[in-house]
Amino acid sequence: MAIIERPAPTVPAIVTPTTTYGSLKRPVSATGWRSWVFTVDHKKLGIMYGATAMFFFIIGGVEALLIRLQLAAPNGKVLNADLYNQMFTMHATTMVFLFVMPMAAGFANYFVPLQIGARDVAFPRLNAFGFWALLFGGIFLNLAWFLGGAADGGWFMYAPNSGPVFSPSNGVDFWALGLQIAGIASLTGAINLIITVLNMRAPGMSLMKMPIFTWMITVVQFLLLFAIPVITVALFLLSFQRNFGARFFDVAAGADPLLWQHLFWIFGHPEVYVLILPSFGIVSEVLPVFSRKPLFGYPFVVFSGAAIGFVGWGVWAHHMFASGLGPVSVAVFSLTTMAIAVPTGVKIINWTLTMWGGKLWFTTAMKFAIGLIVLFTVGGLSGVTHAVAPSDTQQTDTYYIVAHFHYVLFGGAVLGIFSGFYYWWPKVFGKMLNEKLGSWNFWLMVIGLNLTFGPMHILGLQGQPRRMYQWTEARAGEGFFNLAFWNLIASIGSFVLAVGILMFLINVLITARNPQKAPLDPWNARSLEWMTTNPPKEHNFDVVPTVHHLDDFFHQKYEEDPVTHTMKQVRTAEEIMAEQERNADKHIHMPSPSYWPIVLAFGLPVITFGLIYSHLISVIGGVIVLFAAYGWALESSTAPDSDFETNTPGTGLDKVASNHD
Amino acid sequence: MTDTAQGHASSTGISNVKLGMWAFLGSECLLFGGLISTYMLYRGRVTGGPRPSQIFDIPFTSVSSFVLLMSSLTMVLAVSAAHKDDDRKTNLWLTVTALLGATFVGGQVYEFTAFYKEGLGFSTSLFGSSFYTLTGFHGVHVTVGIIMLMSLVGILKRSSVPGKKAEVVEMIGLYWHFVDIVWIIIFTLVYLIPV
Amino acid sequence: MTINTADKTHEQQHGMSNAGYIRIAVILAAITGLEVSTYYVDFGVLFLPALLIMMVIKFVMVVSYFMHLKFDNKMFSFLFYAGLVLAVGVYAAFLATFKFFIQ
Structure with missing residues (x-):
């Protein structure tokens, strides 16, 4: 039996098309920049999502460091008040919409099809469109920095502060329209992934045999599917008010500014779970692998995730306790908010019990996963203190809130993402990230984030308001709880955190230059994405797997000994791979690259740019969109048979592969 | 191997495109829900401008609502013809649907002009802003539907629809019916129920 | 999975004949007529619930x-009605916080 160490990735099996669709010939490049720009491959798109998100993570991080520099000492002079407002607005907007969401989308894109044994997503071109729309939307959002100043109303952009009177620059226009484009990207992505999961699972994979990461991503996509339209409405109302003279938030006309707050948080609270659930999914994959035990209570983790997704729709007004909702609304939303802590607690317990009695293997991925459990719990507990409305009224708009959501988002979402990096890096890039640097990465980040956000609890309870651009010596107070000391600590911590993240970037560079390839199954993993080469071939699986168990890959490697009832290894990953290669499907036609997704996506920022500056430009953008839509509609997703090399019987894939080697 | 119009074939036998369309329509419920709720909240706030009951022309809107409702019938007949591979009838009913839709949009343009002349501008009051936004969004949806219908008629004549023709007709049909049911709600909540 | 499509969906979709559709349209037209009549005839307390x-x-x-x-697959109903029910629930609660229903 041939042991295949690391089979060479095959090159896409497309030859020059003979048929044209739309108005141009299909793009066919399998290498070079064209193979990325026109790709519809979910794996390439996943990597591009990741790279884009990382880029915006660095931008958002620099913004955060500037904020902390400003607040490190009394009477900060680094930023003026106006720039400070822009800085915290764009920091939050970037981190939420342009880092965590796209990074989760990247993981989802890459791993959901692999985990369910599919060869691609349901709508490959829509997938490509979603990525480009996100990238263009993100660039559009940040263009405002160079065109008169960025948005400055905080990431939730409360009305009437977002109106032209209080925010006369075009920043808010760029913000509203840029998020609109990013919203379109999320919506198309959500539809795509939902249909992929519902409709394209490998034979035998029932919903309750689906990997937990895929489950959590599915819940997230449903949240996006139904939450994005709500923010779309809110953003339209805001844009219409600013650009066409509508009165929606004009108090003089009798408007209710709470309308914005409601719409924003009806979207915003499900959005919170959109940010955290992908990371919950990642650690639910990582913990069992490195505890060498199945996930404790898989159905509970699934249903608690779904429950969080559902109850998440009924808690939005807890962001508005201080706005005078009235006692009934406050009481109701207070109760639902306490209730949602229950399914979250269920997850924490399940993770802990997964580790209980396991043979723990403290890789960097595992450390980040444990970091998430601990630090998210800290953030979750301060969250419960917000559910108590009287206590929340004290905390509203103070640094205590800032501390809370950074513990859940940095300690939760971001640590989960980093856990995913270390766990899946060999799968995506075929090389292992350096574990030693990883350890530095982890400890610096954890120490840095506790130094940064821990003191903010104190700052907040001492009354330091959020979004205050300077503090003075006179207001700092004295003794252990004086603001000066804790502000300085927080600022120092933010730089420790930054060094920690720098360690990761260095690690990536070192790993890229390291010639050593990763083994086929470096972690002795459990789910289907590991049942293929590193990195996977373009068509993912030589044979579409038939699934019999939850953690099917593990059950192909291990069987229960009938006498001792312990799991014994019966096959290696290499043997499973070799068997797949022998039985490889012939005639696999993957969806073909296309120009239209990127062209269509490019039309969107042109339209929105025109809405701000000149409606003529919008018309041009509209023409681009229409042109691309026709091209798209007239082109079939997979090139016709005649465009592929005819496979003579018996050669199949091998022939195609060898042609390009 | 079968290649479909949009994306991959499914493993369950259910069409990906159709499932995607229904997910999209589910999502649209929250879009129109938001717009309708905004209108309901603001319909009585007129700040000196005309009140809804002063400018609504119920008989006129009833006729255009009826036209849109009937376009759903012609649309369903087009889908039915498409499933029977009857290209001639498919084209006929698609064209009739588009014409009925255009009549509705024409009626809306007339209505907006009349309201504007009676003093209800987009910026006049909260009622004006939310009314025009809600009905305008619906009108844009109808217009997009008309463009898709007309494009489909053109493409069907060239008979080069990638994938299954009947499915494409059916998808546009679902979209069209959805636009119709949104109007069923708007007609009652906005026009027939007074403030 | 580009290979092997089970393409049965179309046969399953035919739940009705053209005559059936026309019947439905007639009923819809009749209800619309009744709706419009509320503008001319006073329905009293029944007005709002009837509409x-x-x-x-x-x-x-x-x-x-x-x-x-x-007549279609349950999955379609699930996707659509999930959105619809959520929209009605969430926006009703939203309007309730503005005391919309107790004016």
Whole structure:
């Protein structure tokens, strides 16, 4: 039996098309920049999502460091008040919409099809469109920095502060329209992934045999599917008010500014779970692998995730306790908010019990996963203190809130993402990230984030308001709880955190230059994405797997000994791979690259740019969109048979592969 | 191997495109829900401008609502013809649907002009802003539907629809019916129920 | 999975004949007539409930018959009604916080 160490990735099996669709010939490049720009491959798109998100993570991080520099000492002079407002607005907007969401989308894109044994997503071109729309939307959002100043109303952009009177620059226009484009990207992505999961699972994979990461991503996509339209409405109302003279938030006309707050948080609270659930999914994959035990209570983790997704729709007004909702609304939303802590607690317990009695293997991925459990719990507990409305009224708009959501988002979402990096890096890039640097990465980040956000609890309870651009010596107070000391600590911590993240970037560079390839199954993993080469071939699986168990890959490697009832290894990953290669499907036609997704996506920022500056430009953008839509509609997703090399019987894939080697 | 119009074939036998369309329509419920709720909240706030009951022309809107409702019938007949591979009838009913839709949009343009002349501008009051936004969004949806219908008629004549023709007709049909049911709600909540 | 499509969906979709569709359309037209009549005839306390019920009936009829939801795969109904029910629930709660229903 041939042991295949690391089979060479095959090159896409497309030859020059003979048929044209739309108005141009299909793009066919399998290498070079064209193979990325026109790709519809979910794996390439996943990597591009990741790279884009990382880029915006660095931008958002620099913004955060500037904020902390400003607040490190009394009477900060680094930023003026106006720039400070822009800085915290764009920091939050970037981190939420342009880092965590796209990074989760990247993981989802890459791993959901692999985990369910599919060869691609349901709508490959829509997938490509979603990525480009996100990238263009993100660039559009940040263009405002160079065109008169960025948005400055905080990431939730409360009305009437977002109106032209209080925010006369075009920043808010760029913000509203840029998020609109990013919203379109999320919506198309959500539809795509939902249909992929519902409709394209490998034979035998029932919903309750689906990997937990895929489950959590599915819940997230449903949240996006139904939450994005709500923010779309809110953003339209805001844009219409600013650009066409509508009165929606004009108090003089009798408007209710709470309308914005409601719409924003009806979207915003499900959005919170959109940010955290992908990371919950990642650690639910990582913990069992490195505890060498199945996930404790898989159905509970699934249903608690779904429950969080559902109850998440009924808690939005807890962001508005201080706005005078009235006692009934406050009481109701207070109760639902306490209730949602229950399914979250269920997850924490399940993770802990997964580790209980396991043979723990403290890789960097595992450390980040444990970091998430601990630090998210800290953030979750301060969250419960917000559910108590009287206590929340004290905390509203103070640094205590800032501390809370950074513990859940940095300690939760971001640590989960980093856990995913270390766990899946060999799968995506075929090389292992350096574990030693990883350890530095982890400890610096954890120490840095506790130094940064821990003191903010104190700052907040001492009354330091959020979004205050300077503090003075006179207001700092004295003794252990004086603001000066804790502000300085927080600022120092933010730089420790930054060094920690720098360690990761260095690690990536070192790993890229390291010639050593990763083994086929470096972690002795459990789910289907590991049942293929590193990195996977373009068509993912030589044979579409038939699934019999939850953690099917593990059950192909291990069987229960009938006498001792312990799991014994019966096959290696290499043997499973070799068997797949022998039985490889012939005639696999993957969806073909296309120009239209990127062209269509490019039309969107042109339209929105025109809405701000000149409606003529919008018309041009509209023409681009229409042109691309026709091209798209007239082109079939997979090139016709005649465009592929005819496979003579018996050669199949091998022939195609060898042609390009 | 079968290649479909949009994306991959499914493993369950259910069409990906159709499932995607229904997910999209589910999502649209929250879009129109938001717009309708905004209108309901603001319909009585007129700040000196005309009140809804002063400018609504119920008989006129009833006729255009009826036209849109009937376009759903012609649309369903087009889908039915498409499933029977009857290209001639498919084209006929698609064209009739588009014409009925255009009549509705024409009626809306007339209505907006009349309201504007009676003093209800987009910026006049909260009622004006939310009314025009809600009905305008619906009108844009109808217009997009008309463009898709007309494009489909053109493409069907060239008979080069990638994938299954009947499915494409059916998808546009679902979209069209959805636009119709949104109007069923708007007609009652906005026009027939007074403030 | 580009290979092996089970393409049975189309046969399953035919729940109705053209005559059936026309019947539905006639009923819809009749209800619309009744709706419009509320503008001319005083329905008293029944006015609001009658209008809302007629609206729901029309909505459900178009969705069930014209959009085939009644005859189609349950998954379609799930996706659509999940959005619809969520929209009604969330926005009703939203309006309730503005005391919309107790004016």
